[in-house]
Amino acid sequence: MKILGIETSCDETGVAIYDDNVGLIINKLHTQEKLHKKYGGVVPELASRNHINKLIYLIKSALQETKISKKEIKAIAYTAGPGLVGSLLVGATIAHSLSFSWKIPVLPINHLEGHLMAPMLENEKIQYPIIALLVSGGHTQLIKMNKFSKYDLIGESIDDAAGEAFDKIATLLGLGYPGGPIISEKAKNGKTGKFIFPRPMLNQSNLNFSFSGLKTSVKKIILKNKNNMSDQKISDISLAFEESIIDVLIYKSKKALIKTGIKNIIITGGVSANNKLRLKMEKEIKKIKGKVFYPKLEFCKDNGAMIALTGMIRIKKKKKIKEKFIVKSNWKLKDLN
Ligand code: KG4
Ligand code: ZN
Numbered sequence: 001m002k003i004l005g006i007e008t009s010c011d012e013t014g015v016a017i018y019d020d021n022v023g024l025i026i027n028k029l030h031t032q033e034k035l036h037k038k039y040g041g042v043v044p045e046l047a048s049r050n051h052i053n054k055l056i057y058l059i060k061s062a063l064q065e066t067k068i069s070k071k072e073i074k075a076i077a078y079t080a081g082p083g084l085v086g087s088l089l090v091g092a093t094i095a096h097s098l099s100f101s102w103k104i105p106v107l108p109i110n111h112l113e114g115h116l117m118a119p120m121l122e123n124e125k126i127q128y129p130i131i132a133l134l135v136s137g138g139h140t141q142l143i144k145m146n147k148f149s150k151y152d153l154i155g156e157s158i159d160d161a162a163g164e165a166f167d168k169i170a171t172l173l174g175l176g177y178p179g180g181p182i183i184s185e186k187a188k189n190g191k192t193g194k195f196i197f198p199r200p201m202l203n204q205s206n207l208n209f210s211f212s213g214l215k216t217s218v219k220k221i222i223l224k225n226k227n228n229m230s231d232q233k234i235s236d237i238s239l240a241f242e243e244s245i246i247d248v249l250i251y252k253s254k255k256a257l258i259k260t261g262i263k264n265i266i267i268t269g270g271v272s273a274n275n276k277l278r279l280k281m282e283k284e285i286k287k288i289k290g291k292v293f294y295p296k297l298e299f300c301k302d303n304g305a306m307i308a309l310t311g312m313i314r315i316k317k318k319k320k321i322k323e324k325f326i327v328k329s330n331w332k333l334k335d336l337n
Contacts, residue, residue, distance in 0.1 A: 001019065001020050002068065003017070003312050003315070004062075004073050006094065007079045008087045009082070009083025009084065012301065015027075015062050018312050028062050030050075033177065035050055039177070040177050042177075076095045076107065080110070080327050081110065081327055082112065082138070092326045096326065107315070108321050108327075115136065115306060118299045119266055120313075128145055130266060131257055132145055133253045136162075140163075142252060144260060148319070150337055163179075163180055164211075169183065172218070180274060183241065190236045191236050194240065195241075221237060222237065246276055250281050253285070254288060265291075270302070272295065
């Protein structure tokens with residue numbers, strides 16, 4: 001059985017076809033990074049207009065390239081939230097229209113649950129309960145996944161998301177958008193110890209994060225050095241900032257495992273593409289005899305494959321969302337319980 005997945009929650013237009021026997025058949029992605037670069041962040045109106053231009057074309061080409069006829073598609077899964085409401089509405093409208101015309105069911109999918117399922121695109125058998133660190137441009141959350149669709153939020157950022165902090169610092173450094181990949185590239189040439197930034201919230205016993213104070217300290221240093229900012233200094237600041245964020249993410253993840261007595265952790269979302277975070281997390285979690293699971297690099301950031309897979313799991317487990325709605329821009333994981 002084949003399912004079509006549609007993702008349009010932010011600045012990536014994603015389309016995928018997933019088969020319950022074969023696995024992922026095709027994954028098409030159009031990224032709007034260039035469109036938003038000069039603004040230093042996503043401009044919602046531009047994002048939704050661009051989804052309109054690209055989505056139907058991507059669906060058509062996914063069918064053409066795989067020579068799969070529309071009759072073979074038995075369901076459509078689309079991201080219904082959380083996300084930018086205009087962008088979500090584009091995906092929702094096209095998903096519902098196709099479902100009406102092809103006479104097949106349509107499934108609203110929670111984008112965050114999509115990120116949580118992304119490691120399973122590799123056929124990884126993940127045992128519940130497991131902890132997940134979801135780190136993206138919009139979220140930094142520690143989640144206890146009790147079983148499929150039963151999630152407890154055990155910690156989250158009280159201000160900026162980790163990815164958002166990367167993006168804001170990159171803008172201040174004049175590096176453009178999205179900030180994560182550029183900062184980690186610059187950090188490769190950085191010298192350790194040239195700058196040291198705070199590791200916020202480490203002395204608190206809860207599992208929450210805060211990155212706005214860190215952002216302010218980095219901003220102060222950038223402003224202080226604005227008249228003599230060399231390439232080397234940009235790299236040194238990038239490295240110190242990246243190390244600080246990574247240390248906090250790892251410290252709180254470890255704490256979540258120790259507190260809950262759970263051994264394993266999933267890291268997912270755009271920031272989980274960060275290589276240093278992956279390596280260091282693996283090393284640290286090994287020390288407490290745990291294992292780290294993450295999606296393949298291409299499935300860390302937003303994509304249609306994780307939405308198609310989540311739709312397929314919901315069909316198989318007979319757990320379709322019963323509530324009637326088209327999009328829900330602030331849809332929380334706990335609403336799925
Ligand atoms: O999951 P995602 O594609 O979109 C959201 O749902 O938010 O995540 C995008 C975020 C951006 O903030 C971007 O800067 C960050 O992920 N990101 C990274 C890296 N690659 C992407 N952050 C740190 N290191 C990276 N290598
Ligand atoms: Zn995302």
